[in-house]
Amino acid sequence: MFRALFLAVFAALICITGPAQAAQKGFDVWLKELKTEARGRGVSEKTIRIALPDTLKPIERVIQLDRKQPEKTKTFEEYLTSVVNDARIKKGRVRYGDHKSLLYEVGANYGVDPQYIVALWGIETNFGQNTGGYDVVTALATLAYDGRRGKYFRDELIKALQIIDNGHIKHGDMKGSWAGAMGQTQFMPSSFFNFAEDYNRDGRRDIWTQKEDVFASAANYLSKSGWKHGEPWGRRVDLPKNFDKSLLGTDSKHTLQFWHDKGVRLLNGRSVPFEGAYQASVIQPDGPGTQAYIVYDNYCVIMKWNRSTYFATAVGLLADSIKG
Numbered sequence: 001m002f003r004a005l006f007l008a009v010f011a012a013l014i015c016i017t018g019p020a021q022a023a024q025k026g027f028d029v030w031l032k033e034l035k036t037e038a039r040g041r042g043v044s045e046k047t048i049r050i051a052l053p054d055t056l057k058p059i060e061r062v063i064q065l066d067r068k069q070p071e072k073t074k075t076f077e078e079y080l081t082s083v084v085n086d087a088r089i090k091k092g093r094v095r096y097g098d099h100k101s102l103l104y105e106v107g108a109n110y111g112v113d114p115q116y117i118v119a120l121w122g123i124e125t126n127f128g129q130n131t132g133g134y135d136v137v138t139a140l141a142t143l144a145y146d147g148r149r150g151k152y153f154r155d156e157l158i159k160a161l162q163i164i165d166n167g168h169i170k171h172g173d174m175k176g177s178w179a180g181a182m183g184q185t186q187f188m189p190s191s192f193f194n195f196a197e198d199y200n201r202d203g204r205r206d207i208w209t210q211k212e213d214v215f216a217s218a219a220n221y222l223s224k225s226g227w228k229h230g231e232p233w234g235r236r237v238d239l240p241k242n243f244d245k246s247l248l249g250t251d252s253k254h255t256l257q258f259w260h261d262k263g264v265r266l267l268n269g270r271s272v273p274f275e276g277a278y279q280a281s282v283i284q285p286d287g288p289g290t291q292a293y294i295v296y297d298n299y300c301v302i303m304k305w306n307r308s309t310y311f312a313t314a315v316g317l318l319a320d321s322i323k324g
């Protein structure tokens with residue numbers, strides 16, 4: 001019996017150490033190639049030495065999270081309860097008040113309504129509190145090596161190295177989510193390149209610690225994505241029982257008159273007010289029979305930040321609750 005147990009344990013050890021060693025060897029070769037590519041793309045030896053030491057190892061937890069099958073998906077209402085609850089709204093109002101003059105200044109400069117900056121900040125990182133504790137370079141290296149979207153993460157990784165190289169953040173302070181989303185705005189490195197701003201003009205685009213840069217970077221993202229200042233994102237509506245569900249979705253854009261004729265009304269039965277939005281869509285994040293919203297162009301701008309109707313609707317609702 002003991003022998004059998006011993007063999008079982010021994011077999012298990014082989015199973016554990018064999019592939020792991022092979023994987024590390026594969027990773028070391030991969031890392032060497034990556035460094036060559038980074039050099040070719042202008043990353044300095046200093047940054048390569050500090051951020052990609054030979055001792056670098058893939059983060060096991062990142063691999064687990066990336067491979068994890070999605071659990072039972074939350075319904076929209078469950079998701080809303082977790083991201084736009086009373087505590088979040090209360091905190092959002094306090095933050096909005098605390099930073100009002102800066103938010104209004106940034107909002108005016110970028111043509112963005114400031115409550116949306118606060119709402120994105122709140123949902124992404126609980127107003128800068130949960131920015132993720134992973135070393136971004138190592139997390140991205142793990143995903144670039146192991147993940148299903150290796151090419152995408154490899155490019156994000158090189159960009160992360162370039163951000164360090166450009167002096168925006170020290171390698172040791174470049175923290176983010178397990179998937180490499182960085183700082184208080186949770187920008188991927190490519191979004192950092194496209195949208196991050198040095199609003200306080202200290203020479204660094206610091207979305208980790210500088211509120212001015214955080215707010216301006218979020219505003220710049222919305223602005224460059226086509227934000228229409230002063231226009232709403234959308235509102236909750238009721239649909240008639242016989243509503244044609246083939247009309248649902250953000251690709252189905254029509255006039256407010258069209259939707260009125262289809263029986264779309266506010267929850268109190270009144271008409272949806274005309275607010276300068278000429279085209280609108282009707283969405284039901286959880287499909288027919290659940291909460292419905294009429295949404296305008298700014299909703300599609302929020303979806304450029306994150307292509308999820310759950311996310312975009314939550315941002316809109318939180319923004320409305322913050323501004324009141």
Ligand SMILES: [Ca+2]
Nearest residue numbers: 198202204206
């Ligand atoms: Ca700055």
